[in-house]
Amino acid sequence: GPALARAREIAARRRPRQKPARPLATLVYAARRMNRRELGIVVATFLGQAVAIGATIGAFTLFVRPVAAEFDASTQAVSLGAALLVMMLGASGIFVGVWLDRSPARRVMFTGCALLASGLVFASQAGSLPQLAAACLLTGVGIPMLGPLTTAAVIGKAFDARRGRALGIANTGINIGGLVFASLAGVAIEAIGWRSTLQLFAALAVALAGPAIA
Numbered sequence: 001g002p003a004l005a006r007a008r009e010i011a012a013r014r015r016p017r018q019k020p021a022r023p024l025a026t027l028v029y030a031a032r033r034m035n036r037r038e039l040g041i042v043v044a045t046f047l048g049q050a051v052a053i054g055a056t057i058g059a060f061t062l063f064v065r066p067v068a069a070e071f072d073a074s075t076q077a078v079s080l081g082a083a084l085l086v087m088m089l090g091a092s093g094i095f096v097g098v099w100l101d102r103s104p105a106r107r108v109m110f111t112g113c114a115l116l117a118s119g120l121v122f123a124s125q126a127g128s129l130p131q132l133a134a135a136c137l138l139t140g141v142g143i144p145m146l147g148p149l150t151t152a153a154v155i156g157k158a159f160d161a162r163r164g165r166a167l168g169i170a171n172t173g174i175n176i177g178g179l180v181f182a183s184l185a186g187v188a189i190e191a192i193g194w195r196s197t198l199q200l201f202a203a204l205a206v207a208l209a210g211p212a213i214a
Contacts (some may be wrong), residue, residue, distance in 0.1 A: 003143040004029045006092050009018060015109055016201075024131060026065050032136075034162065034166070037158075037205055038158065038159065040140025040160075041154060041158050041166070042166050042169050042170055043105070043212055044109070044154075044209075044212040044213050045105070045151040045154060045155060045170035045173070046170050046172065046173040046210070047208050047212045048109055048112075048113075048131075048146045048150065048173070048189045048209050048213070049117070049147045049148065049150060049151055049173030049174050049177060050145050050173035050174070050176055050177025050180070050208070051113070051146060051147075051177060051191050051204070051205045051209045052112070052116060052134065052142070052143045052144075052146040052147025052148070052177075052183070052209075053143070053147055053173075053174045053177055053178060054173075054174070054177025054178045054179075054180060055116070055120065055181050055201040055204065056085055056116070056120075056143060056181055057082060057085055057086065057143075057178075057199070058174075058177060058178030058181050059178070059181040059182045059184075059185040060081065060085070060188070061079075061082075061182075062182060062185040062186055062189060063078075063189070063194050063197075063198075064078045064079055064170075066189055066193070067132070067194060070194075071128065071129055073129055076207065077167055078127060078129070078132075079121075080133070081133065081136040081137075082142070083138055084134075084136040084140060085136050085139060085140040085142065085143065088136070088137050088139075088143070089140050089143045089144050089148075090142050091116035092140070092141045092144055092145075093149055094165065095143055096108065096144045096145050096149050097149065097153070100149070100153045105150055105153060105154045106213055106214075108145050108150055109145060109146050109209070109213045110210075110213055111142075111145055112141075112142040112144070112145025112146030112147070112150065113142065113144030113145075113146050113205060113206060113209045113210060113213065114142070114143055115138060115139070115145065115208050116139055116142030116143065116146055116202075116205055117142075117202040117203075117205045118138060118142075118202075119136070119137075119138035119139030119140075119141075119142060120139060120198045120199070120201050120202035120205065121198070121199060121202045122134070122138060123135035123136070123139070123198050124134040124160060124194075124195040124196070124198035124202075125195075142176070146209060147157055147174075148174075149208065150186075151167075151170050152167070153173070155167050155170060157209060181201065184197075184200075185197055185201075188200060191213060
């Protein structure tokens with residue numbers, strides 16, 4: 001009756017309010033207690049993931065319609081480029097893994113950044129769908145070098161006690177990079193065209209990932 005309703009009301013008032021989630025604050029909190037070297041590794045792998053995935057697979061769908069319109073092709077044919085990116089990401093994994101065992105991770109990431117940026121520039125100059133396919137293959141080789149595979153290897157070697165936290169922060173770059181590059185692509189394609197947007201992405205890849213890796 002009324003007494004029960006009153007008791008529930010009092011209990012609800014005493015219950016602590018849940019604070020809204022703040023992704024940035026969560027990331028900052030997770031990065032606490034890391035030394036300078038560990039923080040540098042996390043930042044480099046975070047940006048590597050953001051660029052490797054965000055500038056390629058994450059923003060790919062935004063380019064499908066304008067590319068299809070320019071080459072008078074179907075959207076299905078252009079969408080095969082995404083499959084080529086994913087295929088090369090997986091197919092080159094063994095090679096990249098062996099290279100990581102024999103060479104510094106920094107060298108692998110620099111090479112991946114160069115291949116990815118070169119592939120984007122090549123795609124921006126493509127005159128046919130086969131040339132675009134070749135650009136996707138080249139770009140796809142650079143993705144695991146700059147992003148997922150190297151990130152897992154580097155953090156696995158560099159961290160012991162806080163490995164899960166470090167890997168979680170680095171992997172957040174995939175989502176944030178996808179959001180940022182997809183949003184940028186939507187605006188840039190309308191303003192400067194898909195070719196110039198790809199060149200912009202190549203420049204951003206070098207500007208963001210390059211200094212962080214160094």
